[in-house]
Amino acid sequence: MITQVDVYRSLHRKVWSVRDRATELIEYRDTLVMRGVEFVVQPDGHKRALREGKKNVHAFARGEIMRTVPRVERGRGWLRVWYDLKRGCFWATTNGQTVMSLNEVSWVVFDDEGGAWVRIQDLEDGKDFQQAAVYTAETAAGSLRDELRFDTVDECQIWLTLITVEPWFVSVWGPNIHVRVEQGPGQTHALGWREDPSTCCMKVPKHLHMPSILLHELAHGLEPLDEHGPMFARTLLFLFEQVLGPAKRDRLTEEFENHKVVVGPPPGR
Numbered sequence: 372m373i374t375q376v377d378v379y380r381s382l383h384r385k386v387w388s389v390r391d392r393a394t395e396l397i398e399y400r401d402t403l404v405m406r407g408v409e410f411v412v413q414p415d416g417h418k419r420a421l422r423e424g425k426k427n428v429h430a431f432a433r434g435e436i437m438r439t440v441p442r443v444e445r446g447r448g449w450l451r452v453w454y455d456l457k458r459g460c461f462w463a464t465t466n467g468q469t470v471m472s473l474n475e476v477s478w479v480v481f482d483d484e485g486g487a488w489v490r491i492q493d494l495e496d497g498k499d500f501q502q503a504a505v506y507t508a509e510t511a512a513g514s515l516r517d518e519l520r521f522d523t524v525d526e527c528q529i530w531l532t533l534i535t536v537e538p539w540f541v542s543v544w545g546p547n548i549h550v551r552v553e554q555g556p557g558q559t560h561a562l563g564w565r566e567d568p569s570t571c572c573m574k575v576p577k578h579l580h581m582p583s584i585l586l587h588e589l590a591h592g593l594e595p596l597d598e599h600g601p602m603f604a605r606t607l608l609f610l611f612e613q614v615l616g617p618a619k620r621d622r623l624t625e626e627f628e629n630h631k632v633v634v635g636p637p638p639g640r
């Protein structure tokens with residue numbers, strides 16, 4: 372019989388709490404392996420934890436427990452998972468640098484030192500999992516049909532620089548974020564990235580010198596580790612609201628919903 376469980380770390384007992392979803396009974400394990408795992412964050416519990424500054428069980432791994440535990444070689448091929456309380460999401464760290472948000476994986480190994488491990492393979496499969504959905508939603512919402520067009524890179528640069536000094540922007544990302552726009556000669560697509568802790572860069576070919584594209588690339592600079600994931604999506608919506616107004620934000624929200632784009636909680640302060 373398949374047992375569906377929710378697994379989380381018991382901070383008091385320093386073991387894994389395994390809650391049977393059918394019986395609600397909890398058992399404790401030093402180690403275990405799960406299959407077909409979804410990382411769950413309950414928004415109400417998350418909000419309460421932030422508000423009260425006290426931990427509660429609102430984030431866990433949900434899946435099928437393996438009764439026989441296969442031997443798993445840790446290290447190469449596996450990445451450690453951690454929970455980001457502030458943002459309310461799970462991450463896996465690769466080579467100490469790249470971080471990806473986690474949603475569903477095929478296996479999780481929980482070790483006796485409080486570590487949870489996922490296979491790199493799973494993350495690569497899920498990497499930039501909603502890029503196509505984001506593009507389709509943006510097109511449907513009218514991106515690429517902006518009335519405002521900028522003639523030169525300098526005009527794009529000025530428009531974006533004025534955004535980064537707005538009080539709402541500074542209250543979220545601080546006063547030290549700068550934007551650098553480069554011409555993208557011979558490019559068909561725009562590109563956005565974070566050059567260093569304070570510089571958001573983008574390369575934008577001339578036919579894409581328009582607000583919705585510049586905001587998309589700015590969102591990449593502000594969420595450099597998430598590709599087109601939930602953190603990117605929520606930041607793009609936030610930029611739309613602040614810069615282009617609630618109507619454009621609502622239009623994009625609607626298309627995100629239509630195309631099942633996962634959107635994270637609003638950017639933190």
Ligand SMILES: [Zn+2]
Pocket residue numbers: 587591599
């Ligand atoms: Zn993009």
